[in-house]
Amino acid sequence: MQDALAAVTARLYCAPPEDFIALRGEEVAKARSARDTALAAAIGKLRKPTVAAWLVNRLAHERPELVAQLLDLAEELRSAQRELRGADLRELSVRRRATVSALAREAVRLAEPSRRAGLPVAEVEATFAAALADAEVASAVREGRLTKALEYTGFGETPRPNLRLVQGGPSSAAVTPIRSAPDDSERERRAEARRREEERRRAEEEHARVVKQARRELMTALQQLADAENAKAEAERAVTAAGKAVKQAEKRVKLAQDALADLG
16 A cells, blocks of 8 residues: 555645645545545545645655755765864855755746746745754655645754763673772863863854854845845846837837828
């Protein structure tokens, strides 16, 4: 049943949202006709996606290689964040902005030309940005079964300390003597622990600062993209209006020339 359900799900979530209910009903009817009540029930539980979710789902099903590139970049980002590689984070932040914008444009391009105006591009970009920051969101995007757009509101993955496995057992057990006061080695150990804790705290603060700055840059870039698209649309309308004005002026010139010719 899983393969059949996956095939039906792909068809439904690639279809325009306004067709979802009718198509889901048809698929339920087909499953019932085949006496597959379990499949019919599973299909009936599928929820209608929003327009933004539909765009992301369609990209996942029709251009899976692009989503794979997004997930590869997400893993690079998480690795750089865990290891606090500042230079890599800055370079990856640039790639992130470019990748999110490119995927959103491709998702819109896959929509029918008559539907492209007014699509929720910002929601699509926010979903791809969330996939870069959260592994669970990335998995949901890859599956192409979103029912709504997603947004990440955290500061990225929390850096995890490097852990060392201490081997031991009954044969290696030792009794630690009780001390009434710490000796020099104990004081040094505690000082080293405090130093490492301070370094960890500073690293986490720097990590949070870098990620917060990256999010601000992303939001600025998204706004600039929206402004540019609006300016482009306005320019295109101005060009159209100018073309009409030129044609009208040419008609008036022709009428004036004809009138002069009749008088002459």
